[in-house]
Amino acid sequence: MSPSNRLSWGWKAQPEPTAPVAAVAWGAVARDLHARLASMGAERLRGLQATANRDVLIVSGESSRLPWVAGVEYACACEQAPQLWLPSLWQPDVAMDLLAQALQAKFARQPLLVWHQPTTCVPLDRLLPVTAELLARIAAFWR
Template sequence: MTVRSFSWGWRLRQVPVTPQAAVAWGDVARRLHARLLLLPTEQASRLQATANRDVLVVAGAAADLPWIDGVAYAAMDAQAPHLWLPTRWEPDRPTDLLAHALAEKFQRTPLLLWRDPPTVVPLDRQLPVSATHLQRIEYLWAGR
């Protein structure tokens, strides 16, 4: 979902926040997916994932999140718990008001508000990382 009807800018955070989700786009998403398939079952069971054709979002404790080259990170906003943001960037508007406006527009929460590409990703359909869920994501990407 692209964001075009709201107006705000982004600024670097003074202090990056602790990651609560790995966010990967395009080819990086496919590499993250492949990495998830290799995780020990115990670690994978502590993670949740959701995807669309462009992005894969994997949520969990920072220590459990897989790292691969090119992945970015997000976290729940302290002022607006239904809004997730990049760990290094924040909107230049009050996030509680922005979260309320986005929730009304998209009629879903929580939402990941991403800077580049400028997108809103619903996070309300995250499921535990499992072989079955990862296979569903692979089918989605294959257009099945």
């Protein structure tokens, strides 16, 4: 990627966090969150969806149903750009409509988790219902 098409912005504290729509866990915390989900019964998993890559596990659902483990962070949908999910305690220091347009032009897959630490964007178009089968697929992928 050439420097001319790199996107860059900073982050500032979110003055009024909204209700979370997802639990976000990186690295070892992702494995802990996976274990937490695996220990939950089917009824408690109902309504939760998840996606993962080698670095992160993202679990979405109603805020009251989102699982917790030490180190997990939460994301909320951006009011000005609902296709972007942001850290619940942080917001970009640029105009959200312009950032959303730039990210939409750069990433074909939407919605996007736009994260502060590590700085990355994760497509959320492959969220699947959390089941024992999905958790087994994620575990196999991480091996």
